[in-house]
Amino acid sequence: MTQSMRAPLLFAFVAALFLLEGLTDAWIFSGSWNTSLSILNMALVSAVMALGVNLQWGFAGLFNVGVMGFVALGGLATVLIAMPPSPGAWAAGGYQILLGLVLGAATIVAAILAYTRLPKGRRRTAVMLAVLVGGFFLYRWVFDAGVNAVESINPAVTGNLGGLNPCGDYRACGWMTIISWPVGGLLAAGAAWIIGKTALGLRSDYLAIATLGIAEIVIAVLKNEDWLSRGVKNVIGLPRPVPYEVDLQNDPGFVERAASLGLEPTLASTLYVKFGYALLFTIVLVLILWLAQKALASPWGRMMRAIRDNEVAAEAMGKDVKARHLQIFILGSAVCGLAGAMMTTLDGQLTPGTYQPLRFTFLVWVMMIVGGSGNNYGAVLGGFLVWWLWVQVEPLGAWLADLITTGMAEDNAFRIRIMDAVAHMRLFTMGVVMLLMLRFAPRGLLPER
Amino acid sequence: MDLLNAIVALLNFVIVPATAYGAQLALGALGVTLIYGILRFSNFAHGDTMAFGTTITILFTWWFQSLGVSLGPLPTALLALPFGIAGAALLMLGTDRVVYRFYRAQKAVPVILVIVSMGVMFVYNGLVRFIIGVDEQRFDDGDRFIISARDFKEMTGLDEGLALKSTQAITLVVAAIAVALLFWFLNKTRTGKSMRAFSDNEDLALLSGINPERVVVVTWLIVAALATVAGTLYGLDKGFKPFVYFQLLLPIFAAAIVGGLGSPLGAIAGGFVIAYSEVMITYAWKKVAGYLLPESLEPDGLAQLLSTDYKFAVSFAILVVVLLFKPTGLFKGQSV
Structure with missing residues (x-):
């Protein structure tokens, strides 16, 4: 397989996975377009996160393991912008x-x-x-x-400052959430500036530990500062940039169009909403991918790679290594913040208790490493593929467990034990995938040229 | 009398818990610092190594309990500890053989090894989930208290009680034994000396005929022992929850860096610095202040500098201060 054919083929493979999810319920697939679109939406968000990490690690060799913190800050922005003031x-x-x-x-x-x-x-x-x-x-x-x-x-309902949504019925101003995306990026950039100022220029391990720490602190702030985002009481019912399913189902025009396509109104409305999100996220992803590609090919991008490959030589050529590192660290974190705001918009709620480093920091790293660090298309591919795998590992595990225990009775102790273990397959599989990639294809599926 | 009460309250709520916690952190940080000194990378899988060793210890504890074997007033876990260490050692040697050795042979840069250790972390975390699940497990038995708060009050007639949990005392004793053994090993035995030589100057050590693979194997064995002991002591003291062990990574790294990465003495000092700061800054001083200050000056609130949920922020702040002002740590570690 030649290098030029590799990327289209791999992307076609991923597209096929998502199509199969919608088309057939054979093997591990569910045969539901609804599920397929849900996975696709989170995959799009994950791809944006992977692009952000790729900027930092792939372009500049900066080791950021605080992705979770920046993602959570993005989520905070959604609340601070799109919710109505209390x-x-x-x-x-x-x-x-x-x-x-x-x-x-x-x-x-x-x-x-x-x-x-x-x-x-x-x-x-x-x-x-x-x-x-x-x-x-x-x-x-x-x-x-x-x-x-x-x-x-009113601590039972609000007890926080709320946001800046200007509309009387705040749900009518769903476009405010889209404004919150770049604001999420800005919040993350601000945090990145503070960390970068202190930890950049030290050993790479120190930056890693500093980012790990700041991520935990951001989550602690979100959990405890009730005035900001209601803490663990969660903020629910965030406005949406897409219509609500109920409104669609009550719209005779929509029901008619759905009927003409042979769909029942409930299914049609959920698909319509998910498709709307997918469209918005695709626009953002393409925009960021385009920008990242432009940056990579520009003199600035070449300088970044020169610094990554040999800091001393780049410094001798008069490049300000520390300032450039700070710059790209902030940019990458801002992209992660943007993705975080998108994710919170998709969820429709901010739940600080659900942010786990293994899921939000280290999984994004797996995505970038599997896809190919230093290659933007690789990061996007990794985002899609690894997110698909993350979701499908459980059905895959259940299928495997079924295969292993065929012929055993339902109450067989070994069978029960294996079936229990399936629920914990995800992290183990991700670790094995990451180690295998690092060992046998350290440059990823789509290597940097 | 008020002064005595204040001292007892301080001992009960700050000094005793912080000392036990500090000993646990110090053992964890020793493991991190040894790997850094010999293998030259920051091992992100250390928290999950601790969790794995503890898991095996818990399984053996349960088995012993079901057989009716016990140590009387001491927790059965102490009897199971050697098995836990053996389990962790097997896992670590296996990991080294399958994963790390390849990168060592390649002379990979440290940051690659750190990323690899992230993968190992995922795998260990998954293993622990497979074996024992994600729920909290309690496995302490034997006597709960050496002195309970009520006994202490009756004995002394003070208003404040001083409780000394047996797990706290055991933590200190076991940690002291482990550290003494480690230092004896590093300073007195031939293998220990070769380890220190390898850590100081790899090339010179190789020239003088030290077998690097042997040094690495011994290091993993020691780290497995330290991690399991640290994990089990923490679990006995505060209950075992796999996710908490992952979160311990931050204070442990902070302790190792504050002490100076690569310096065993520094790791111990760092562990206590972090533990005392965490407990003192998140402790509500109202009670102590109430005894010491005249009534007019008593604080209205809890007189708590930071809520306990921010204890990570304390380790982090200390870490940042040390990185900014003394990047090699208190005891001159290797890193710059």
Whole structure:
């Protein structure tokens, strides 16, 4: 198989997997277009995440294992933009919370200023510590009062600040969620700037551990800061950029068109909605893929790869390695944030309890490694293929288990044990796939040219 | 009297739990730091290695319990510990043979090994799920307390009780024995010395006839033992939940880096630094302050600097501060 035929063939193979899912219920396939489209939607989102990680690792060799944190920040943006403001929350304590946060930031800036401006010595340490401790108590004093005021407003329903949705019936302004996608990217970029400033330029393992840490902290913030996103009480019923199924079913025009296609209205409406999401996500994916390809082929992209392959040589050529690393780290994280906002929009809810590093950080890495790091098409392919596998491992495992235990009675202890184990197949399979790829095809299915 | 009460409250809620936790972290960090020193990569699978070793220990504990074998007041898990270590050692040697050895022969850059260890982490995590599932398991038996809070109050007549859980005492004793054995091994035996030589200067060690594969095998064995002991002690103390072990990765790495990656002494110091900071910053000081301060100055709130849910933020903040100001750690590790 020649290199040029490889990519189209592999993509055709993936397309066939999704078509089979819809067309036939033989083997592990469900024969439901609804399932096929659901998998496809998450696969599209995963592909965007894989593109983001590929920017960082494939282009620049930066080791980011905090993808989960950036994805979650993107999800937060959806709430902060697309939900309606909670009545009275801003007046009660919203501005005070903002003031508290500004005070907190000012404390850190003042401490940094004290550290850089004052002459070295005991006095500098004392001033810095005084600023930090004093600032912390001031910040907590202002901030806590605001938080208490906001969280005590109708805590069963809101208890948070809410978002910026301007419509009276916020569901009517579904387009606000689309605005939240780039905002999610911005939030993630902001976090990436802070981490990059501290951890870039150190050993690659340190960046990894720093990103791992920040991801856990982002999740802890989402879980505990009820004023922000209701914490573990979850935000449900986010507005949508696509119509609601119920509205479609009540629309005589739609029902008529569905009937003319031979579909019943319920199925037609769910398919229509999922297809709408798929269309929106495809537009975003194609746009980002196009941008990433342009970037890769540009002088900037060549410079990035030069830095990745030999930092010392690139530095000798006058390239500012640290600044470029910071740049691409922020860009990659922003793409992950964007994908996170898309995912939360698709789910229609923000549930901080469901963010797991194995699922949101390390699985994205598996996608990129399987697809081919350094190759954008490879990352997209990996996103589709690995997500498909992630979903289908369970039916696949059940099929295997059935095969192994054919002829055994339903209550056979071994059979029950095997059937139980099927539920835990996913992580094991992903690990084996990743290790096999790293061992036998370390450049991935679509290697970088 | 108030002063005594304050001291007892401090001991009960801060010093004793933090010391036990610190010992567990130190054992974990020792494993990470040894792998870093000898094999030269950050092992992301370490948390799941701990979980695996603990899983095997729990299985043997249950088996012993069903046979009626016990250690009297001590938890049966201590009897099962050698089997857990053996299980983890087999797994690690197998992993090294199948996975890591290939990359060593290739002289792969460390970051590739880190990525490989991510794959290993997935596999171990899957294995633990296969074997024992994702639910919380309790496997401690024997006496729960050496001194319970009520006995202490009756004995001393103080308002505050000082509870000393037997698992906490066992943690300290076992950790001390493990660390003493490790240092004796590294400093006094021939193999231990060859390990240190290999860690300091690989080329020179090879020139003087040290067999690298042997050093690597011994390292994995020691790491398996340390990880299993750390995991079992943590599980006895706080209950076994596989996902928590994965999350322990962050404080363990923070401890190893704060101490200086590659320095065993540093790992122990780092473990205690992280544990004490975590507990002290997330402890609600209201009770202690209530005893010490005059009534007019008593705090209204809990006087808690950060909620306990942010304990990761504490390890992370310490990590960042050390990385910024002293990247080689407190005890001059190898990394720059």
